[in-house]
Amino acid sequence: MLILSIFLTNCSGVKELTIFKKKVEREKLNLNTPTPLELENLKWIIITSKNAEEVFKKLEEQGIDPVLWGLTDKDFELLAKNFAQIRNQLKITNDLLDKYKEYYEPKTNEK
Amino acid sequence: MFGSIKIFFIGIIATAVIGGGFYVMKLRSDNAILKANSIKMEEAITDQQELITQQKNDFKDILAANQKINELVSVLKKDLDNLDKRFNKKNRDVGKLAIAKTESIERITNGASALATRCIEIASGAELTEAEKNATKKSEINSECPSIANPKYIPY
Numbered sequence: 667m668l669i670l671s672i673f674l675t676n677c678s679g680v681k682e683l684t685i686f687k688k689k690v691e692r693e694k695l696n697l698n699t700p701t702p703l704e705l706e707n708l709k710w711i712i713i714t715s716k717n718a719e720e721v722f723k724k725l726e727e728q729g730i731d732p733v734l735w736g737l738t739d740k741d742f743e744l745l746a747k748n749f750a751q752i753r754n755q756l757k758i759t760n761d762l763l764d765k766y767k768e769y770y771e772p773k774t775n776e777k
Numbered sequence: 778m779f780g781s782i783k784i785f786f787i788g789i790i791a792t793a794v795i796g797g798g799f800y801v802m803k804l805r806s807d808n809a810i811l812k813a814n815s816i817k818m819e820e821a822i823t824d825q826q827e828l829i830t831q832q833k834n835d836f837k838d839i840l841a842a843n844q845k846i847n848e849l850v851s852v853l854k855k856d857l858d859n860l861d862k863r864f865n866k867k868n869r870d871v872g873k874l875a876i877a878k879t880e881s882i883e884r885i886t887n888g889a890s891a892l893a894t895r896c897i898e899i900a901s902g903a904e905l906t907e908a909e910k911n912a913t914k915k916s917e918i919n920s921e922c923p924s925i926a927n928p929k930y931i932p933y
Contacts, residue, residue, distance in 0.1 A: 680807045680810050680814075682810045682813065682814065683813075683814040683817050683818070685820075699902065700902065702898055702902040702903035702904075703898050703901040703903065704898065704903075705894045705897060705898055707890070707894055708894075709887060710883060710890055711883065712875050712879050712882060712883040714875065714876045714879055716876070716879075717879055738872070739871045739872030739875060740872075742871070742886075743864045746889075747857070747860060749893060749897070750856065750857050750860050750893070750896075750921070753893070753896050753897050753900045753922065754853040754856070754857065754900070756897065756901055757849065757853060757899075757900035757925055758846065758849060758850060758853065760900065760901065761845070761849055762846060765842040765845065765846065769838055769842060
């Protein structure tokens with residue numbers, strides 16, 4: 667009887683529930699933000715068939731080689747638009763990076 | 778004979794009492810474990826609720842970030858459209874204008890070029906100057922990219 671009661675009480679027991687918790691925060695990437703650009707201003711010179719001689723003469727007077735890289739009015743327009751598109755893409759990419767950083771590496775410890 | 782039977786029954790009763798004692802102790806032990814389990818389960822449920830709340834907040838953050846980026850794309854597209862208008866407004870021909878008013882178009886081109894250069898600096902992360910931050914009039918803004926250079930400017 668004693669053996670039976672010991673047998674019954676030990677084999678049908680309730681096992682203690684164990685919950686494991688292990689939270690390890692990922693190290694922050696912390697890459698340095700790229701230094702903003704500091705660009706040089708360039709000077710555009712408009713040459714027409716009327717002022718070409720005068721323009722080259724002025725260049726020589728200023729000690730600048732009398733040579734110019736040329737664009738038609740249409741190509742100048744395209745260049746302006748291309749730069750505007752590059753600028754927009756740069757802004758969007760930078761803002762995306764900021765948003766990712768805000769989301770995955772918030773300043774407070776909310777996450 | 779009678780003595781043996783008596784001892785036998787006493788043995789049975791003693792065994793039953795001891796067994797009962799063990800059983801009660803076991804029940805108490807099980808009860809304590811069940812209580813502990815119940816507390817842990819409640820903790821687990823609380824953790825899950827916190828997780829769900831966190832996920833809801835994450836979704837809000839994701840939506841907000843998406844909205845901000847979409848707004849940015851939209852205003853940058855407006856800047857690009859404005860640039861196109863400046864070149865082609867009312868069938869304007871910049872080439873002919875440059876022939877007719879060479880000096881003034883050259884001055885305008887250089888002014889716009891300097892502004893466009895500044896736009897690239899801003900897009901690359903340069904801080905806005907106080908004048909750029911506070912610009913509200915057309916005469917004060919960077920006409921090449923007011924959406925990123927002049928946060929207080931509302932087109933009119």
